[in-house]
Amino acid sequence: MKSDMMRVFLIAVALLTSTTAIAAEEEVHAPNQDWSFEGPFGVFDRASLQRGYQVYREVCAACHSMDYMYFRMLGQEGGPFHDEDYPNPNDNPVIKALSAEFQIEDGPDDLGDMFMRPGQTSDRFPAPYPNDNAARAANGGAHPPDLSVIVKARGGGADYLDALLTGYKDAPEGEEPPRAGLYYNEYFAGHWIAMPPQLTEGRVTYEDGTEATPEQMAEDVTTFLAWASEPHMETRKRMGFGVIIFLIILSGLTFLAYKEVWRDVEH
Amino acid sequence: MSEPSRRDFIYIAAGAAAAAGGALTLWPFIDQMNPAADTLALASTEVDLSQVTEGQQITVMWRGKPVFVRHRTPAEIEEARSVDVSGLRDPATDQERLVPLSGGEYQPQFLIMVGICTHLGCVPLGNRSGDYDGWFCPCHGSHYDTAGRIRKGPAPKNLEVPGYEYLSDTVVKIG
Amino acid sequence: MSGPSTYEPKTGIEKWLDSRLPIVRFSQDTMINFPTPKNLNYWYTFGGILSLILVVQIVTGIVLAMHYVAHVDYAFESVQRIRRDVPWGWMIQYIHANGASMFFLAVYLHMFRGLYYGSYKAPREILWILGVVIFLLMMATAFMGYVLPWGQMSYWGAVVITNLFGALPIIGETITTWLWGGFSVDNPTLNRFFSLHYLLPFAIAGVVALHVWALHVPGNNNPTGVSVKSGKDTVPFHPYYTVKDGFALLLFFILFAVFVFYMPDILGHADNYIPADPLVTPSHIVPEWYFLPFYAILRAIPDKLMGVLAMFASIGVLFILPWLDTSRVRSMRYRPVMRWFFLIFVGACLLLGYCGGQNPEGWVLHASRLATVYYFAYFLLILPIVGLIETPKPRPASIADSIHGDRGKPRSDTAATPAPAE
Numbered sequence: 109m110k111s112d113m114m115r116v117f118l119i120a121v122a123l124l125t126s127t128t129a130i131a132a133e134e135e136v137h138a139p140n141q142d143w144s145f146e147g148p149f150g151v152f153d154r155a156s157l158q159r160g161y162q163v164y165r166e167v168c169a170a171c172h173s174m175d176y177m178y179f180r181m182l183g184q185e186g187g188p189f190h191d192e193d194y195p196n197p198n199d200n201p202v203i204k205a206l207s208a209e210f211q212i213e214d215g216p217d218d219l220g221d222m223f224m225r226p227g228q229t230s231d232r233f234p235a236p237y238p239n240d241n242a243a244r245a246a247n248g249g250a251h252p253p254d255l256s257v258i259v260k261a262r263g264g265g266a267d268y269l270d271a272l273l274t275g276y277k278d279a280p281e282g283e284e285p286p287r288a289g290l291y292y293n294e295y296f297a298g299h300w301i302a303m304p305p306q307l308t309e310g311r312v313t314y315e316d317g318t319e320a321t322p323e324q325m326a327e328d329v330t331t332f333l334a335w336a337s338e339p340h341m342e343t344r345k346r347m348g349f350g351v352i353i354f355l356i357i358l359s360g361l362t363f364l365a366y367k368e369v370w371r372d373v374e375h
Numbered sequence: 376m377s378e379p380s381r382r383d384f385i386y387i388a389a390g391a392a393a394a395a396g397g398a399l400t401l402w403p404f405i406d407q408m409n410p411a412a413d414t415l416a417l418a419s420t421e422v423d424l425s426q427v428t429e430g431q432q433i434t435v436m437w438r439g440k441p442v443f444v445r446h447r448t449p450a451e452i453e454e455a456r457s458v459d460v461s462g463l464r465d466p467a468t469d470q471e472r473l474v475p476l477s478g479g480e481y482q483p484q485f486l487i488m489v490g491i492c493t494h495l496g497c498v499p500l501g502n503r504s505g506d507y508d509g510w511f512c513p514c515h516g517s518h519y520d521t522a523g524r525i526r527k528g529p530a531p532k533n534l535e536v537p538g539y540e541y542l543s544d545t546v547v548k549i550g
Numbered sequence: 551m552s553g554p555s556t557y558e559p560k561t562g563i564e565k566w567l568d569s570r571l572p573i574v575r576f577s578q579d580t581m582i583n584f585p586t587p588k589n590l591n592y593w594y595t596f597g598g599i600l601s602l603i604l605v606v607q608i609v610t611g612i613v614l615a616m617h618y619v620a621h622v623d624y625a626f627e628s629v630q631r632i633r634r635d636v637p638w639g640w641m642i643q644y645i646h647a648n649g650a651s652m653f654f655l656a657v658y659l660h661m662f663r664g665l666y667y668g669s670y671k672a673p674r675e676i677l678w679i680l681g682v683v684i685f686l687l688m689m690a691t692a693f694m695g696y697v698l699p700w701g702q703m704s705y706w707g708a709v710v711i712t713n714l715f716g717a718l719p720i721i722g723e724t725i726t727t728w729l730w731g732g733f734s735v736d737n738p739t740l741n742r743f744f745s746l747h748y749l750l751p752f753a754i755a756g757v758v759a760l761h762v763w764a765l766h767v768p769g770n771n772n773p774t775g776v777s778v779k780s781g782k783d784t785v786p787f788h789p790y791y792t793v794k795d796g797f798a799l800l801l802f803f804i805l806f807a808v809f810v811f812y813m814p815d816i817l818g819h820a821d822n823y824i825p826a827d828p829l830v831t832p833s834h835i836v837p838e839w840y841f842l843p844f845y846a847i848l849r850a851i852p853d854k855l856m857g858v859l860a861m862f863a864s865i866g867v868l869f870i871l872p873w874l875d876t877s878r879v880r881s882m883r884y885r886p887v888m889r890w891f892f893l894i895f896v897g898a899c900l901l902l903g904y905c906g907g908q909n910p911e912g913w914v915l916h917a918s919r920l921a922t923v924y925y926f927a928y929f930l931l932i933l934p935i936v937g938l939i940e941t942p943k944p945r946p947a948s949i950a951d952s953i954h955g956d957r958g959k960p961r962s963d964t965a966a967t968p969a970p971a972e
């Protein structure tokens with residue numbers, strides 16, 4: 109009798125989980141990949157993060173901004189260029205050098221003029237276009253989205269991104285682009301995307317000697333963008349493990365206390 | 376009931392674990408008010424000294440506070456050096472209030488200080504003001520000399536010298 | 551139930567304080583000695599759990615407000631800054647975002663519990679109504695909170711929901727303009743939503759206090775629905791229920807932690823990671839999961855005004871529920887017919903939740919219409935009619951009796967005597 113509500117509850121759980129499963133279904137299904145950062149203990153593959161930054165820098169950054177990323181983040185705990193010796197990423201010489209590769213507009217100076225200076229660790233990743241309209245004008249009317257949180261901003265996450273980057277195909281017989289300057293891509297919603305295929309064989313030259321195949325570059329840049337979407341992911345999982353173990357122990361103790369308290373009461 | 380010690384043990388263990396968990400949980404909620412990573416990243420400022428001519432003072436922002444950069448005249452330096460340090464409220468020689476170049480020599484003409492009165496935080500007036508030709512704080516009347524040392528009034532300390540280094544003869548990095 | 555106070559001040563200071571501000575007496579009577587039925591099951595722990603989530607939401611919310619910027623140009627970025635730069639910001643933000651879902655999960659279980667055990671019936675009508683008021687305030691709070699990060703779903707959710715009021719004849723447009731503080735959802739809207747989102751949880755806390763007060767006059771209902779007859783039926787709240795509620799709370803927090811630390815985005819929507827763009831509507835606008843049943847009712851009805859009215863009525867009907875149920879018996883344990891209708895009702899609510907997340911076409915539309923009809927029929931037809939014609943099962947004479955016998959089944963000697971009216 110008591111189990112009535114329990115039964116209702118179980119049915120509810122079953123229904124709800126199936127609901128979310130169906131709701132999560134995407135029109136185009138990117139193949140499920142194994143990512144270093146997946147699962148409760150997954151961490152980012154550090155070398156892949158560094159290569160991914162290179163791909164973003166040399167390929168994607170020509171059109172896509174990352175407005176919520178600052179150079180210093182590259183050197184913080186869990187970041188691609190983190191170095192134990194420099195707990196403060198602003199002191200990390202690698203990060204300083206990376207930032208100094210760019211000329212950043214600053215100012216106004218005492219005369220009211222803007223001026224250019226080398227980048228500092230505290231600077232934002234510079235954007236390729238001064239504003240959205242310029243970005244649109246330069247890309248046939250399509251606005252290349254900001255990539256700071258792109259892995260969280262797309263239903264399929266990392267799988268989708270990876271599939272999209274390598275998903276260019278010849279359009280099937282009879283499918284015509286709605287306008288000129290579009291490319292056929294299996295995984296893009298509506299299939300016609302304004303971004304031309306980017307990751308061609310050897311598009312970048314990896315410093316660590318890894319062969320720059322399109323698949324490799326897609327994997328690396330996706331890993332980098334997944335990290336950028338949530339730079340504290342590793343801390344989150346680590347903390348969560350401790351918190352949950354603690355809660356399990358405490359609820360075990362509380363259950364024992366509960367049994368003791370109620371021992372002499374019929375209920 | 377039969378084993379009160381077991382019972383007590385469970386209560387104490389559960390209570391202690393709950394209390395410890397509660398205390399640990401507090402920390403993130405306190406720590407979140409500390410400066411965030413972006414604020415910390417802005418903790419240094421570079422100043423080009425060549426733009427400050429003799430007898431002139433500029434004020435730059437560092438960590439949201441004014442920093443005075445004064446190009447002192449020989450007379451001001453002389454005034455600062457002729458003081459008997461032992462009689463001061465917060466004794467310091469003029470040289471102690473400067474930072475050397477990387478080679479070890481000093482540029483006594485450039486005095487760099489946080490422009491905040493050590494009494495209660497007002498910004499003192501410059502341009503050889505006050506009884507000692509340095510800075511004067513109008514809030515409660517503190518007088519600082521040409522080395523920024525407290526000479527008269529309620530302030531307890533000399534104007535603070537921030538951590539800074541010379542990147543070259545003419546460029547300093549504060550913080 | 552809230553019989554004479556059992557507090558006896560011992561020391562001089564206690565007596566001095568008690569004759570001026572009897573706060574110790576009050577706490578003793580309401581939180582320590584309060585006589586509580588012995589037979590409350592785990593469905594009765596959600597009230598305590600809800601109180602704690604409210605505290606969690608208020609504390610994390612105050613922290614977020616220290617870093618959040620309520621301006622259309624900075625809101626999205628300030629949330630990213632909280633996630634990336636503020637010490638522990640990522641954790642506090644995830645707790646607050648998932649806490650809203652946990653809140654609704656707990657409140658729905660709490661409400662279904664009340665429906666099943668007849669906790670809305672005399673003498674607990676006011677208690678129930680205050681609960682519905684809390685529920686409404688929670689919905690308003692959650693809706694406005696979801697707008698604050700100023701992502702695509704925030705923005706378009708705000709557009710769609712505020713436009714509901716536009717369905718009202720004559721005054722509709724005036725009201726939406728007034729809500730927006732302009733001619734579209736924009737900066738003034740965001741600012742007032744922030745102000746109200748900060749305010750309402752404290753209003754909820756106030757109504758919770760009334761809710762608990764109203765609970766403490768008749769005392770708790772219990773799974774048998776049989777009123778407390780004597781001291782044999784009850785135990786003091788502390789330590790018996792503090793420890794039981796505490797245990798349930800910890801289990802609930804484990805679930806909460808799994809969401810916060812291992813799937814913080816699963817209850818949200820990817821589109822809300824795209825900054826709000828008033829020129830582009832996402833292809834599929836859905837509210838948060840806890841609003842889906844009501845969204846389904848809204849869309850089940852082809853007429854805009856009628857849809858809006860039906861949606862409000864689906865909550866409004868809860869206010870008059872205590873007078874719709876005609877049965878003398880509280881707990882559905884002893885209502886063999888009504889119990890099935892209740893189970894179907896739970897199913898209908900879940901079905902509505904499912905339909906709310908789908909495009910209202912084809913079978914989904916039919917299903918949501920059917921479930922909407924059942925939803926209203928449950929309150930307006932089934933509860934009044936079944937209560938009159940159903941023959942309830944024999945009830946135990948007292949809570950203590952129900953425990954001695956085979957759970958819920960009265961002992962043979964009490965079965966012979968008809969249970970006294972409750």
Ligand code: HEM
Pocket residue numbers: 593594595596597598600601602604657660661664667669670674677678680681682683684685688754758761762765769770771772868
């Ligand atoms: C912020 C949200 C809420 C809080 C913090 C809250 C808190 C509580 C607490 C502490 C109790 C006593 C313990 C228990 O029986 O579980 C209680 C009982 C109750 N609540 Fe709520 N409540 C909330 C929302 C609601 C809502 C939305 C409803 C219904 C529409 C509701 C209906 C009831 C009823 C009927 C009882 C008495 C149950 C019984 O004695 O059988 N509550 N609530």
Ligand code: FES
Pocket residue numbers: 492493494495496497512513514515516517528529530
């Ligand atoms: S603050 Fe300068 S004298 Fe008081």
